[in-house]
Amino acid sequence: xxxxxxxxxxxxxxxxxxxxxxxxxxxxxxxxxxxxxxxxxxxxxxxxxxxxxxxxxxxxxxxxxxxxxxxxxxxxxxxxxxxxxxxxxxxxxxxxxxxxxxxxxxxxxxxxxxxxxxxxxxxxxxxxxxxxxxxxxxxxxxxxxxxxxxxxxxxxxxxxxxxxxxxxxxxxxxxxxxxxxxxxxxxxxxxxxxxxxxxxxxxxxxxxxxxxxxxxxxxxxxxxxxxxxxxxxxxxxxxxxxxxxxxxxxxxxxxxxxxxxxxxxxxxxxxxxxxxxxx
Amino acid sequence: xxxxxxxxxxxxxxxxxxxxxxxxxxxxxxxxxxxxxxxxxxxxxxxxxxxxxxxxxxxxxxxxxxxxxxxxxxxxxxxxxxxxxxxxxxxxxxxxxxxxxxxxxxxxxxxxxxxxxxxxxxxxxxxxxxxxxxxxxxxxxxxxxxxxxxxxxxxxxxxxxxxxxxxxxxxxxxxxxxxxxx
Numbered sequence: 001x002x003x004x005x006x007x008x009x010x011x012x013x014x015x016x017x018x019x020x021x022x023x024x025x026x027x028x029x030x031x032x033x034x035x036x037x038x039x040x041x042x043x044x045x046x047x048x049x050x051x052x053x054x055x056x057x058x059x060x061x062x063x064x065x066x067x068x069x070x071x072x073x074x075x076x077x078x079x080x081x082x083x084x085x086x087x088x089x090x091x092x093x094x095x096x097x098x099x100x101x102x103x104x105x106x107x108x109x110x111x112x113x114x115x116x117x118x119x120x121x122x123x124x125x126x127x128x129x130x131x132x133x134x135x136x137x138x139x140x141x142x143x144x145x146x147x148x149x150x151x152x153x154x155x156x157x158x159x160x161x162x163x164x165x166x167x168x169x170x171x172x173x174x175x176x177x178x179x180x181x182x183x184x185x186x187x188x189x190x191x192x193x194x195x196x197x198x199x200x201x202x203x204x205x206x207x208x209x210x211x212x213x214x215x216x217x218x219x220x221x222x223x224x225x226x227x228x229x230x231x232x233x234x235x236x237x238x239x240x241x242x243x244x245x246x247x248x249x250x251x252x253x254x255x256x257x258x259x260x261x262x263x264x265x266x267x268x269x270x271x272x273x274x275x276x277x278x279x
Numbered sequence: 280x281x282x283x284x285x286x287x288x289x290x291x292x293x294x295x296x297x298x299x300x301x302x303x304x305x306x307x308x309x310x311x312x313x314x315x316x317x318x319x320x321x322x323x324x325x326x327x328x329x330x331x332x333x334x335x336x337x338x339x340x341x342x343x344x345x346x347x348x349x350x351x352x353x354x355x356x357x358x359x360x361x362x363x364x365x366x367x368x369x370x371x372x373x374x375x376x377x378x379x380x381x382x383x384x385x386x387x388x389x390x391x392x393x394x395x396x397x398x399x400x401x402x403x404x405x406x407x408x409x410x411x412x413x414x415x416x417x418x419x420x421x422x423x424x425x426x427x428x429x430x431x432x433x434x435x436x437x438x439x440x441x442x443x444x445x446x447x448x449x450x451x452x453x454x455x456x457x458x459x460x461x
Contacts, residue, residue, distance in 0.1 A: 054378045062350075094347055095348040101347065101348065144337025147342055148339045148342045276345065276369050279344055
């Protein structure tokens with residue numbers, strides 16, 4: 001295998017944005033931000049093949065792409081043979097001095113849901129082409145580059161989904177309505193490790209719903225001009241590499257009349273040896 | 280639109296690939312995990328090597344992230360010099376997997392772990408999780424013993440001579456000078 005070339009095949013969390021590649025137990029919050037919930041159903045976990053290549057440049061640069069069955073959200077109904085979805089990405093990153101580092105990435109994930117993609121507890125079905133664009137930026141700082149005692153991590157991602165096909169809301173009995181529109185969403189988070197075992201984090205996420213055709217008015221897809229948003233604040237205590245306890249408060253306004261306040265207590269425990277996590 | 284985007288990404292990638300410097304004509308690139316090994320490589324290699332220290336003295340090598348700059352430096356490394364014995368186990372394997380060429384992988388000529396060359400102290404007789412973070416191969420902070428530095432310098436010279444035979448004479452001469460003054 002030539003150096004810098006990587007191949008991954010099977011069923012995996014593919015390279016898309018920042019969070020998709022990571023298992024949820026490694027997240028800084030107990031739940032995924034709104035764009036991940038809406039556009040990827042928390043993570044894109046299809047069957048497929050991904051090739052990546054790290055360029056021999058002084059500045060970290062990596063490019064890659066993948067070919068997938070197209071069976072996992074945001075696609076659906078793959079018949080088994082052939083690729084129903086494909087992706088491409090490019091990342092660059094570097095250090096600023098000895099104490100700061102950053103990484104910027106651009107991603108695309110295109111595919112189709114020919115036999116239908118279900119959401120909203122199977123009430124909503126989409127058939128057509130779904131194209132997802134994303135960008136992520138991550139920045140870390142630690143005094144003299146030593147993250148043992150104190151560290152600040154800033155992270156944000158932006159998603160844009162362009163869909164062309166038809167939506168049907170069986171509960172609102174809309175019938176299949178032609179849809180050709182764009183939706184977008186983003187989140188930004190900051191995590192501050194203020195003691196070796198303690199971290200405080202805050203995150204804001206927001207979705208901008210697509211303009212819907214008249215036929216879908218009043219259905220689950222009609223946001224009635226409201227942009228869903230959520231704010232989370234968390235405090236976690238890391239006993240060791242094997243256990244962490246997190247307390248998180250969420251304030252979510254997902255639809256016009258729905259304001260939720262949630263308090264979550266999460267315990268993350270690992271058993272046995274575990275490989276190091278990626279950046 | 281989407282095919283245009285894919286085409287642009289492909290062409291940009293190809294462009295970067297083709298304009299990247301030819302590694303064969305550049306100096307020997309040494310990736311050192313700790314600044315002590317980078318310093319040693321500079322002593323033995325002088326002008327013939329380009330060293331990079333993955334950590335600095337202000338950092339705890341147990342707690343490093345495999346950040347983008349380390350991936351890029353590993354990508355171009357001809358020789359990797361580290362302490363070993365689990366000191367860098369939190370971040371080095373990810374770098375080997377992501378960007379390490381075949382010769383710097385463990386067991387290859389471009390992979391030098393100091394812990395394999397020196398007598399190890401405090402090897403635990405019995406080991407389990409309740410003891411916390413204990414290094415199973417022994418105390419990996421081998422750079423603290425000056426006698427070990429000479430042992431590593433000898434092997435480092437031999438590796439440099441293997442990887443860059445054209446300059447073998449220079450490396451040997453610099454090692455002889457180092458051994459006499461250390």
